[in-house]
Amino acid sequence: MADVQTVEQGKIAADKEKMPLLVVRDLKKHFPIKRGLIQRTVGHVRAVDGVSLSVDTGETFGLVGESGCGKSTTGRSILRLIEPTAGEILFEGRDIRKMGSAEMRRMRRKMQIVFQDPYASLNPRYTVRQVLEEPMLIHNLFSTAAERKKRASQLMEIVGLSPSRLDRYPHEFSGGQRQRIGIARALAVDPKLIIADEPVSALDVSVQSQVLNLLDDLQKELGLAYVFIAHDLSVVKHISDRIGVMYLGRMVELSPADALYSEPLHPYSQALLSAVPVPDPEAKRDRIILQGDLPSPSKPPTGCPFHPRCKDAKDICKTVVPTWEEIRPDHFVACHLYS
Amino acid sequence: MATVMETQNGIKQTLAYPQKKPAPRVWRLLKAYPLVFLGGILVLGLIFVAVFAPQLQHFNPNQQFQNGLSAMGGPLPPNSTFVFGTDDLGRDIFSRVLFGARVSLEVGVFSSIISLFIGTSLGIISGYFGKFVDTVIMRLTDIMLAFPLILFVVALVASLGQSITNLFIAIGVLGWAVTARVVRAQVLSVKEYEYVQAAKALGASNWRILTKIIFPNIIPPVIVLTTLSIGNNMLLESTLSYLGIGVAPPNASWGNMLAEGQQVFQYAPWLLYYPGLALLLAVLGFNLLGDGLREAFNPRRVR
């Protein structure tokens, strides 16, 4: 994976005048598997196994992949909600993995997260106002209750909810509204980056579009950068500037959104794209049906992790891990077909 | 112990994200679970009797009446003077039942508070900090749970000396294990909630997460557990009295009244029945209430 690093570094070097907001280099998260009498670590679940990416200010970076590919773990590791095993996370040029807990807490003002489940991510015992004022209290943003309330009302308006409902409890809101509250909470500290972890997956289509539009609007108004994590390729494609496709803890392809759709390079990306049902009964379908299931991340296949399911697999795929290469400008892929 | 299991189960249910806010659920609860009414009434009645025992009493509960014994020296059946009859020392059972409410309630409540305090503290520490501390505390819990409770309380009281304080200290000190386990389990699951993650992401400190988020979440199961344990401990007090180490005489507790009554129950059943009925109603009250509260805190069960 050294290549990954060098390539990304190269990219960073090239954009020196425009320093990315977030740079992640060779991020790894391995969960130990313990067995036996003394609970020895006998192996690791390689949930994230060397992921590198960068996000510019005001940019949306989409992270897509199927369940278990490590996209959520990546998102949370970036925030150190899960302590990463290895790698560098540079936010505004500073490695947050080296920060002490107090400094890290201050840093959190700048990076926020929106969760998938709008039911579970809001404390049922808090009113919406308490939910929104919590970050202000944590960071001592305002000295008076009136100021906090004013800010909370403001936040409600920003996410399109009526401030008159501030004193209601989360369960009195619909799913989409709850997700708006979750976004408002993230905005309360004026972050520069929001990690949106499957923010619309639990929502109905009609509501999903509302939330996607809101995220779009906020980005434009506030200059936010997003890392947008989802399994739904059409949603990711819709919102993202650049997209990384993950498979089994690794990034297999990274490209601008339109390029990924028009010209997916990695066979996995191709299969993923072709599998998305198209809401048009007359559409032509050249479906690639993948064989078999996702292998266990504790025992990833040798060589290219995708080779057992790949229609184009060659002998080399079984033994050699493909390198991460920029095939076209800004279009990276890890596949032997292109080397 | 079963209550524990059940409670653990109940807690699992409580963990589910409430669809509805607890407060408006109360009247639905009452409709769905009418027995909680009965429980509430019984517990309120018990508290009333305990508080106003001096006003309600007919006689001094500890006074031994010369005319309170039959010619043979036996207790008197209920009559116009002694409405519940007298015991084998010629004391008025009615007044003793009233004052017994105080003592029994005291034992039940104080011992439960002790185990509540120890159990909750250890459970939180164990669940939140995990690792070595968790291992040690859970091992200690295993040890406490493996003890035959009654034998152990009896032996402890025998070593400490018999007094009401020692009694609830013994019951309380031995009863925390269940609370600790339940609290730990609750902390562990609350810890995984996304809103805890969210708070962490917002930069909340451990202390803030512990006090503002985790603690409020362990309150419902702990209330349920404590309510049930008050009843259980009242019952335990009666068993300990039966074994001869209950509340020190001459103070009446329902437990030691029952223990006295069981000795002559074939001859003078009223010595057994009045305190027995009182104890039954009180313990039942707490059980019904605890049960109802469990339902109340369980969003899935109230539709």
Added chain:
Amino acid sequence: MSTILSVEHLTTSFGTTSGYVPAIDDVSFHIDKGETLGIVGESGCGKSVTSLSIMKLLTANGKIQSGSIQFEDRDLVKLSEADMRKVRGNDIAMIFQEPMTSLNPVHKIGKQITESLRIHKGMRGPAARARAIELLNLVGIPRAAEIVDEYPHRLSGGMRQRVMIAIAMACDPKLLIADEPTTALDVTIQAQILDLMRKLKAERQMAMMLITHDLGVVAEMCDRVVVMYAGKVVEQGNVRDIFRNPTHPYTIGLLNSIPKLDERKTRLDSIPGAVPSIENMPAGCRFAARCEHATQRCADADPGLRDVSGDYQARCVLV
């Protein structure tokens, strides 16, 4: 083509503290032999209640209040529980959304597949086992002879859904009700399962009722579609008609709010507001509050289903 299932004016209600509240209201549709009918709608629209009403598997507080469910020559609403049991798993089979929880964790796969054979065909012993292996092969499970002795937790979600399909296929049902069969699955696995279902349906001339919220799935799988909103059928007809010329504003809004892979739009269309709660259904058109075309008469009275063309109806005054 003859009709296999005909649902007429079906109303199913659930008991709440404020009395019985209808979850689906006056729902009518039919399925022809060998046809795939899609029922589509967002959460809470009553699509699952419809399927559970047909199976009469409603939870204790739910009950069918009126209407009929004509299956072949029988009205399922009037069948006794014992007779209904003979229909379930035999004539009508059902698969569910959550493959992870829909299999009994403590029974082996083989036992779970053969159970309906034991119940309905009296088949047991080696014959039943052989049939179970055959069914596992049919649904594309590799190493079927080994898997038959496995417990569900050993299988992935996709495999489990295949097992669920095998269970459903066991007695060669005439109608398969699939309630969000791929919602919990990854998109590549969803493709596998949809492929399998399409294949099985074609092989067996089986009618299928596919319940989903995913318009893409409907477009790919169904012949006809019923669109539901807030417990009512708002539109039904041929898939091509509805996707090409949707009539009901809800259907239109729904189609427009989906991000599409092949277009780069900066903004999605979206339907404002939220679905009314089951306890506070408006008297008139239930979509009126969110509809850009709504007028006072929409709020006053339910427009009723109106024919757009031969087999195409919509519940809208615009028709």
Added chain:
Amino acid sequence: MKINKKTRLLGVVASVTLLGAALAGCSTQPSATSQAPTTPTAPATTGAQPVYGGTLNLDLAGAFPHLDPVKAYDTTSYEAVLQFYNQLVTYKGATNTIIPSLASRYTISPNGKVYTFYLANAKFWNGHPVTAQSFITEFERVLNPVNSSGGQGFIDPFIAGSNAYYSGHAKTISGLKSLNGGKTLQITLTQRDPVFLYVLAMPFFSAVDPTYIAGHSESYIDHNPMGTGPFYLASYQPNQQWVLKKNPHYFQKGIPYLNEIVFTNNSSPSAELLHYKQGLTGLLGYNIGGNGIPSQDYLPIVMSPTYSKQVYKVVQVATQYIGLNNKVGPTANVKVRRALEYAINKNYLVKVLGGRALPANQIIPPSMPSGYEAKLPANATYSYNPALAKKLLAQAGYPHGFTTTIYCDNSNPDDLRITEAVQSMLKAVGVTANINQSSWGTFLTNNETGNQPMFNLAWVEDFPDPSDFLNTLFNSNQRPVNNSTMYSNPAVDKLLNTAANMPAGTARDNLYKQAQNIIMSQAAWIPYAYPVFTAAVQPWLKGYYLNPNQVDPLQYVWIAKH
């Protein structure tokens, strides 16, 4: 000795009513008449011709702790051993008269020091004959420190050479001789001992088979007796059942009548009562040294017209009292102690005991052959008078009373009830007494420190002699173990020490009476009751009587047709 009044469950607690002397005690077996002022009466059961055969079922509150005579010092074991073993002499019927047993006759030398026993022709169950060695072996076992026998103190140093044997200086006991080829046993004492025959009637000094003893371990012998007794242990299930069968070769011809006695372990008084009512058991309150009818069963029995007729009673040679500490606390003040004497209503306490006692006014019980005073001097006489008690307390400097603690043990529910009643009476005169109830062992350990301000206890004779009460309990040299009230009075000490060395007779009796008068006037104790032993006997169980010395008559009882 100190007794706790419940020996039902206890082993080591040696609450043995020992050695009722010739005149002591008053039993109320059918034909006996009572010497005590108000002894209850019992129904007559004699008259008919004895019937052989049958099985007698009895409930036993606890296991037999010991079946080895060397170790049998608790009441349950004591009585069991009497079924399995015989001694040289025993008591006659319900009396305190000593009669020969395994010794068919005996002579005592004029100086009272040499006893010669001519042995009867008796055999152990295994067929081995009883010889003088059978007793010598047993005396040696009693004196062997390894066995920690409770009997040691009764013969050491009275038998010549006993102390040398006990301390290991001699291999044999010089005072024991086997004569006449083992047919005669001669015992030489170091001094005249008027109670020696009563000592020999104790189970400690039973005949044992030396070859059996040599052949088995101590613990085996303790559970598998080998004696000469009327019954042998046919089988037992530990803690459940003991089956005793008739010894057909018993050396006393004509007895026993019963074929079999089955003891079933049943520690539940409620179940015991119901068993008796169902007619399953022959007796309620087996184990004469114990409690008799369990206290919780007594009222149901005596309140019933049917069962009350079946009750036997005997006044024990014992006194129940509240001990008042003479050294520490408010009770160190004699005025306080005298005040408290007036505070206790003894008749009420007797009522609380359900009438199973006589009210007491002095230390020596009326069943004692000498020492009991029909009329005490005025300054040693107290009657219930709470007003006076209050007045005296005020005079003593406690106008508002004081707070103290009464200790009692938990072995009998009566203990607590009595203590509670006393507590209530003290309250009436302004004294707040907390009750400290503990197990017998804890109570005793605590009592022997001499620090308990007040305690509820009873004393049962070791010897039918006033010295056993007065010298043991009030001599200052007995502090604090026996004299746990810490009573100390040189005048009393002098009287007691003088009397101890005097020959029996009126002069000696008078010294004891003087001592008692002084002690009572100084109110060291509040004696409140002389306990009465009770048993309920089925009407079809004939030949039963109560002997005050715990010799129970199972070999003489028979079952009438019913």
Added chain:
Amino acid sequence: MISYIIRRLGGSVIVLFGIALITFILAYAVPSDPARMILGQHATLQQVDALRKQMGLDEPFIQQFGNYLMNIIHGNLGFSFLQNLPVATLIGQRLPATFQLALVAWLMELIIGLPIGVFMALKDRKMTDHVFNLVSLIGISLPTFFVGLELMYWVAYRANLFPVGGTGGLSFVILPGLTYGITGAAYYSRLLKSSMVDVLNSDYIRTARAKGAAPLRVIMGHAFRNAIIPVITYGATDIGALFGGIVVIEDVFGYSGIGQMAVQAINNLDTPIIMGTVLFAAVFVVAFNFIVDLLYGLIDPRITY
């Protein structure tokens, strides 16, 4: 699996060590002199002191505890002060009786409790559920000795159906067992009910019903095995505790089991017996918890070790 068992056994040993330690501290603190208890009041102070020395009672606490542990490891639970027999022998003598009673008591609980639990689950929220619930709560709320005495009087004595008390064959354990059944069944019924209600609402039950399975088949074939898991956990602790001695009931019925011996030992402060029975009872609880952990694997195939 093997390593799991070894690890689990290791944990049990730690638990037992802790129990031994606490028990020992307790006995150490008891205000009573064992030497005096053994020798009785007649013994002189010298005799008592000699015995104290011989018993090692003058040694430091740690040393005494060490001796105690070594003895336990060698199966020596000490020597009863009052009964003059090794505690292990005494427990052994009473073990069969206690086993018999424990087993019957436990079965009674199950026989009464489980069917009521299933019934309550089926009638969830109906009037009958409330009635059963109230009845079972009354069972829980009654002191066992009260129930025992009433059964003894009415069933054994008045109706003369069973022996009123004592120890013997099966007929002697029915009533004590029933007493335990009445007061303990409610735990099982309520536990089973709540877990059954959960299970009956689960997806796989719906699958079974969709296959056309009849209610009995659904309950016994599908729901019961899944619902029984929490019940088994409780049941193991329960029977473990029962095997260690059913303290109060044995006393009420005068049944000579381990519990009765323990009560008597407590009354007399016969500390070796108290310590022995506490340890013994704990061993059973620990052992049954262990067994249950292994049993889970049989009932729930998802669990592997």
